[in-house]
Amino acid sequence: MRRQPSPAQRWLGIEVRSRGGGEAVLELCTRPEMQNSAEMVHGGFIALLADSAMGTAMGSLLPDGARHPSFDLKVNFIAPGRIGERLRAVAKVIHSGRRTGVAECRLVGEDGRLVATATATFAILPPTSDPDEA
Amino acid sequence: MSNLELLRRGMVGEGPRAGWRETIGARIAEVEDGRVVVELDVHAGHRHEGGVVQGGIITQIADAAMGMSLLTRQPDDQANVTIELKINFLRPVVEGRLRAVGRVVEMRRTLLFSEADVLDEQGRLVARASSTCLAVSRPWR
Numbered sequence: 001m002r003r004q005p006s007p008a009q010r011w012l013g014i015e016v017r018s019r020g021g022g023e024a025v026l027e028l029c030t031r032p033e034m035q036n037s038a039e040m041v042h043g044g045f046i047a048l049l050a051d052s053a054m055g056t057a058m059g060s061l062l063p064d065g066a067r068h069p070s071f072d073l074k075v076n077f078i079a080p081g082r083i084g085e086r087l088r089a090v091a092k093v094i095h096s097g098r099r100t101g102v103a104e105c106r107l108v109g110e111d112g113r114l115v116a117t118a119t120a121t122f123a124i125l126p127p128t129s130d131p132d133e134a
Numbered sequence: 135m136s137n138l139e140l141l142r143r144g145m146v147g148e149g150p151r152a153g154w155r156e157t158i159g160a161r162i163a164e165v166e167d168g169r170v171v172v173e174l175d176v177h178a179g180h181r182h183e184g185g186v187v188q189g190g191i192i193t194q195i196a197d198a199a200m201g202m203s204l205l206t207r208q209p210d211d212q213a214n215v216t217i218e219l220k221i222n223f224l225r226p227v228v229e230g231r232l233r234a235v236g237r238v239v240e241m242r243r244t245l246l247f248s249e250a251d252v253l254d255e256q257g258r259l260v261a262r263a264s265s266t267c268l269a270v271s272r273p274w275r
Contacts (some may be wrong), residue, residue, distance in 0.1 A: 074220045076247055076266060078240050094262060095224045102222045102262065114240055117247065119264060121222060 022093035041081030050118035053089035065127035199236030230255035
């Protein structure tokens with residue numbers, strides 16, 4: 001199933017390359033507006049791409065309508081992202097339980113160098129429940 | 135003594151003393167380039183009041199496996215110290231042999247990145263950790 005991208009994903013230009021079986025690949029073409037004062041890609045965009053990729057991977061294991069908000073996100077920034085390059089996030093679910101899930105992600109630059117690694121923890125919520133109950 | 139040799143001596147109980155390993159009963163089980171396995175046979179002394187292994191014990195073997203995996207790739211006059219660590223506990227452990235498998239993610243000049251899987255005796259993933267370590271000059275010879 002192909003889901004509609006979220007407004008945030010559309011605005012940033014995040015593209016879902018693949019999704020299924022607890023894995024997802026998302027890409028982001030970085031733009032000059034994403035530059036920080038050190039002239040590299042601001043880490044927030046890298047965190048967002050990672051979170052988005054891991055959320056997509058998690059969602060691929062759940063029934064339609066189930067929600068899976070991340071409640072923990074950890075990112076290691078390993079090498080700078082360059083403005084103008086396409087960053088690729090490869091995410092994989094490493095634990096899918098009844099109430100929580102854990103995913104990991106690797107972000108690489110166009111030349112294949114490792115830019116960041118991340119892990120996230122998700123609450124698994126049935127379609128109708130209140131997210132505050134998590 | 136090279137870093138790799140140092141770890142291998144630790145594996146057979148030689149080399150510098152590691153008091154923490156004696157305290158909890160952990161041992162270095164495997165050492166290779168970029169990967170180290172630390173094992174722990176769980177006993178009642180590792181459990182908290184809830185009857186399962188306390189998370190700090192699991193964190194301890196994961197941290198050790200990660201730091202040692204980085205050590206295998208460092209020059210022989212260097213070592214590392216952990217400056218940041220994150221862990222997810224995925225399932226409770228009551229008994230059996232735990233294996234913390236540490237591996238190198240990336241080595242930079244001053245910052246070193248690693249990950250560890252902690253597995254139970256059935257090979258199930260019990261915890262997943264990642265850490266950042268700082269390269270330091272080795273305080274011993």
